[in-house]
Amino acid sequence: MSNFISFLGEHIDKVYVLILSIFVGVEVIGKVPSVLHTPLMSGANAIHGVVIVGSIIVMLNTEPDNILLLSLGFVAVILGTLNVVGGFVVTDRMLEMFKKKDKK
Template structure:
């Protein structure tokens, strides 16, 4: 049975195609739907954080490269989730009615 194998050039093709599709999708999203799109991106980043935490919990500390990469995934994912929630909150605040004093 053959195992699935991606060469490095196949990985480059996948990344390039993903970037192109991502730009086209985001560019064609109406302004009204940007807030739900941000919420979906926050959910995906949350899944990345959970995956990084699980990887940290299951990887032995002697495997230094995996520990470093998983730690970076958790830190960058948390930064992305926090920033995403901040931006989403500001976007929603633009649509709310001003409070009367």
């Protein structure tokens, strides 16, 4: 228990960010029309691709001769990029359909 409290204490700024982000996430998409559910899910999907930053950090922290870690990290970078790029491009393609049509 004291471990848990000291963990919270040491990371209190992160905990603040965490709690406030939860509220922001809830508020920001509170009133989305169901038409946009799929693009929104897809867009959110692309945003959690931010995990790629973690895989880049792994790569930057690994000695250049540690082949095993580097190759696994390399795979992680590819996977993360797929998530980010694929996610944003698919979302864009979905939203392209919603642009205003010029009515004659």
